[in-house]
Amino acid sequence: MKRTRQKETKNLILTGVGGQGNVMASRTLAGMLVDAGYIVTIGETFGMSQRGGSVMSHLRISPDSVKSPQIPRGEADVIVALEPLEALRVLTVYGNPQVCVLSNARPAYPIGVITGELSYPSGENIQVAFQRLSKAFWIIDATSAALALGNPVLSNIVMIGALAKTGLLPIDRRMFEKEIKKTLAADKCAVNLKAYDAGGGMIK
Amino acid sequence: MTKLLSPAKSKVLFLGNEAIARGALEAGVSVATGYPGTPSSEVIESLAHVASERNLYVEWSVNEKVALEVAAAASFAGLRSMAVMKQNGVNVASDFLLHLTASGTRGGLVLVSCEDPGALSSVNEGESRYFARMLEMPLLEPSDFQEAKDLTKWAFELSEQIGNVVMLRSVTRMSHASGNVICGKLPVKSRKAHFEYDGSVMDSSRGPMISTPVVAKHLLHQEKLKDIEALFEKSPFNRYVGPGKPELLIITSSACFLYAEEAVEMLGLQKRVGILKLGTTWPLPPKLLEKHLRKTKKILIVEEVLPFLEENVKVLAASLVSRIGINTFYGKYDEMLPSAGELNPDIVAAALCHILKVKRKTLPANYLNDSQKAAALIPVREQTFCAGCPHRASFWNIHNAIALDGRKGFVCGDIGCYSMAALSPATGYHTMPTLHSMGSGTGLASGFAKLAQFGLDQPILTVCGDSTFYHAVIPALINAQHNRADITFIVLDNAGTAMTGFQPHPGLAISAMKEVVPAVDIAAICSAIGAKVAVSDPFDLETTGKILTSFLADKGLLKVLILRQACALSPEKKGKKIFDVKVNESLCLGDACGCNRLCTRVFRCPALTWDRTTKKAVVDEVICAGCGVCVSICPQKAIIKL
Ligand code: SF4
Numbered sequence A: 001m002k003r004t005r006q007k008e009t010k011n012l013i014l015t016g017v018g019g020q021g022n023v024m025a026s027r028t029l030a031g032m033l034v035d036a037g038y039i040v041t042i043g044e045t046f047g048m049s050q051r052g053g054s055v056m057s058h059l060r061i062s063p064d065s066v067k068s069p070q071i072p073r074g075e076a077d078v079i080v081a082l083e084p085l086e087a088l089r090v091l092t093v094y095g096n097p098q099v100c101v102l103s104n105a106r107p108a109y110p111i112g113v114i115t116g117e118l119s120y121p122s123g124e125n126i127q128v129a130f131q132r133l134s135k136a137f138w139i140i141d142a143t144s145a146a147l148a149l150g151n152p153v154l155s156n157i158v159m160i161g162a163l164a165k166t167g168l169l170p171i172d173r174r175m176f177e178k179e180i181k182k183t184l185a186a187d188k189c190a191v192n193l194k195a196y197d198a199g200g201g202m203i204k
Numbered sequence B: 001m002t003k004l005l006s007p008a009k010s011k012v013l014f015l016g017n018e019a020i021a022r023g024a025l026e027a028g029v030s031v032a033t034g035y036p037g038t039p040s041s042e043v044i045e046s047l048a049h050v051a052s053e054r055n056l057y058v059e060w061s062v063n064e065k066v067a068l069e070v071a072a073a074a075s076f077a078g079l080r081s082m083a084v085m086k087q088n089g090v091n092v093a094s095d096f097l098l099h100l101t102a103s104g105t106r107g108g109l110v111l112v113s114c115e116d117p118g119a120l121s122s123v124n125e126g127e128s129r130y131f132a133r134m135l136e137m138p139l140l141e142p143s144d145f146q147e148a149k150d151l152t153k154w155a156f157e158l159s160e161q162i163g164n165v166v167m168l169r170s171v172t173r174m175s176h177a178s179g180n181v182i183c184g185k186l187p188v189k190s191r192k193a194h195f196e197y198d199g200s201v202m203d204s205s206r207g208p209m210i211s212t213p214v215v216a217k218h219l220l221h222q223e224k225l226k227d228i229e230a231l232f233e234k235s236p237f238n239r240y241v242g243p244g245k246p247e248l249l250i251i252t253s254s255a256c257f258l259y260a261e262e263a264v265e266m267l268g269l270q271k272r273v274g275i276l277k278l279g280t281t282w283p284l285p286p287k288l289l290e291k292h293l294r295k296t297k298k299i300l301i302v303e304e305v306l307p308f309l310e311e312n313v314k315v316l317a318a319s320l321v322s323r324i325g326i327n328t329f330y331g332k333y334d335e336m337l338p339s340a341g342e343l344n345p346d347i348v349a350a351a352l353c354h355i356l357k358v359k360r361k362t363l364p365a366n367y368l369n370d371s372q373k374a375a376a377l378i379p380v381r382e383q384t385f386c387a388g389c390p391h392r393a394s395f396w397n398i399h400n401a402i403a404l405d406g407r408k409g410f411v412c413g414d415i416g417c418y419s420m421a422a423l424s425p426a427t428g429y430h431t432m433p434t435l436h437s438m439g440s441g442t443g444l445a446s447g448f449a450k451l452a453q454f455g456l457d458q459p460i461l462t463v464c465g466d467s468t469f470y471h472a473v474i475p476a477l478i479n480a481q482h483n484r485a486d487i488t489f490i491v492l493d494n495a496g497t498a499m500t501g502f503q504p505h506p507g508l509a510i511s512a513m514k515e516v517v518p519a520v521d522i523a524a525i526c527s528a529i530g531a532k533v534a535v536s537d538p539f540d541l542e543t544t545g546k547i548l549t550s551f552l553a554d555k556g557l558l559k560v561l562i563l564r565q566a567c568a569l570s571p572e573k574k575g576k577k578i579f580d581v582k583v584n585e586s587l588c589l590g591d592a593c594g595c596n597r598l599c600t601r602v603f604r605c606p607a608l609t610w611d612r613t614t615k616k617a618v619v620d621e622v623i624c625a626g627c628g629v630c631v632s633i634c635p636q637k638a639i640i641k642l
């Protein structure tokens, strides 16, 4: 896919549940984009991210300036979710008719759902909401792909690979490879690249 | 090479806290200390990584007061040093800080306070900016990542110029946000330490470092602050953006500047609203403020959390009124902006719409309608102990022992992951009704235990984490022992400062710089003060339960139970399961079981879920940490270790 340089600020929200590798994914994406010459601002709250709460990273990808680390309501361009309920949560606050959503299919149940006090929306209801509230959406089973590669935490990389394939961001495989080589050992890089490719393969 | 040591001119993506660390390195810092606390921890962590390469001494101190003392010693010996903490840490350090500002410093000494408006990861949204005014320290506040680095570097120079501490304040949205930074040069030479003390008492560079004669030294300090004020008048960190004659002037600092900028842009108000962004927020530069206050009659002050800037600007404006006339101020006092919690671009935009009578574009009505409908489907996601967390097992034990005892005992809480036991009562099985500052659980327990004289007959328990024990619990524990307080004191020892990311503490044989150091044993300290001490594994429900029950029955003395089990996310455990656990479907009686779904409804491990079709419990293999505790709680023995 050919990358064209974007002229306006793109707002991306990466969301999931604590422990899913949200922070790693947002830093990897941001690192790739900084290398490509963009001014990237990431807003994160990871203080409580270990303990199963909702987590969110706001990425502002601008050709020229630092942006607020919090995206205004209704102003997301892209939502990437490691968990479908979290996609919906973010969509109902930051969504608009132009937003695109890429979501993992596998639910992680909130404790209130486990205890039976609350209920988790059905897959069908989630799809209908995505349909009504976004311009385009993809739901992929990233966790299964990651499990097939031996580690569920790779689902975040599967999502990055899928995101690249959607063409919503000016990123590609070469940029990804360069970025992970900075932080990961060689053996880890190989499986991460496999996860990336698996993600790409899931976007038709 | 680590990113933190990138060569000059390189453009890197830094976390706000990394930018602060880089600024300190560029200033030639030699000693950096701190106590872990979100959102401050990454400053010390990243410096510890490069300690040997840069010849630094980096320390996780026992608490914030000691951290500041260790840093001050380096300053007295002529080195540049820094102490880093979260907002409430400044309270802990404040007694020494009061005396330190009175004695003055030598090598540049910077106090970094990373604060948490909105309490995103705190149990308070305390402010330390008032300390700057109260103790007369220059205060700097970065509003982007480049500034976080540059202001930190400058803070060291300022500190040497004034011979006193300079405070740098960041917030979560700065410290834990990331952005592009262009690196400067790293110095080649490092300083040699020597402490000079033979000069006269008024000789700040050669005399003793003491606060007396108090009044004379105080006056001298205030004189130097005047020089700082003059420097602030010309500082490039104070900037105005906007038209020459704006209708409304926003005065702001820190991350709030980015919110204000975004709000103005969003509403297309660039021609009507000007923004004065201050990087130096105390003392305020009066001439600069006068110049901008003259521009318009309407002023909006945007800041988090308390109206610190607002008050100081208003005091200044009052003294200038004969020259600038009367202004209308909007901010916290008139409730134009919320007086608690963090701000964001939406909140600032709403205030602008109100003041300037403009409307923000809204989404189509049918979209909003659909969005609301979808929102109604979303269950909240409560924070809870991780799957396999030793605290869940500990509180399960505590809850059962209290219930068995039957006298309505309770736990005085403390600060750490285990605070969640109070924040979400179900997570601590409704056992922990108090939660305040670090070490306060033990102090409160010590007090409750003395109320028997007035009729209180409930057993008193208290918990603290291993790191908290060293930080602030020891004095309270000695108080309890000395005053014969009957309490059951439980140390939730999970082998590190789990909440903030496993920084080492005095109980471990490793330092921030990964050196081998003597470990200070909690059990030995408790025995030495004369308490009755037992150690157990919280995952061993039977043994732990027995000890707790006997402790509650054993009246009139201080009992200590140390529950040892590493955090589920600790580097040595993460991703490894002790047991493979599953539910034997033929044994689980499901809805028909008399336990009334004890495992999922009451125990609440996030990995143990309820299958609504089979109506039986099921273990989620992706989330389960394999601690095996659920195996012991099922009365049917339906949960099995493979
Ligand atoms: S073994 Fe049981 S209690 Fe432990 S993490 Fe797994 S499901 Fe939870």
Ligand code: SF4
Pocket (backbone or CB within 6 Å): A050, A051, B384, B385, B386, B388, B389, B390, B391, B417, B418, B494, B498, B499, B567, B568, B569, B570
């Ligand atoms: S991080 Fe560790 S101590 Fe904290 S809740 Fe998770 S398992 Fe428990």
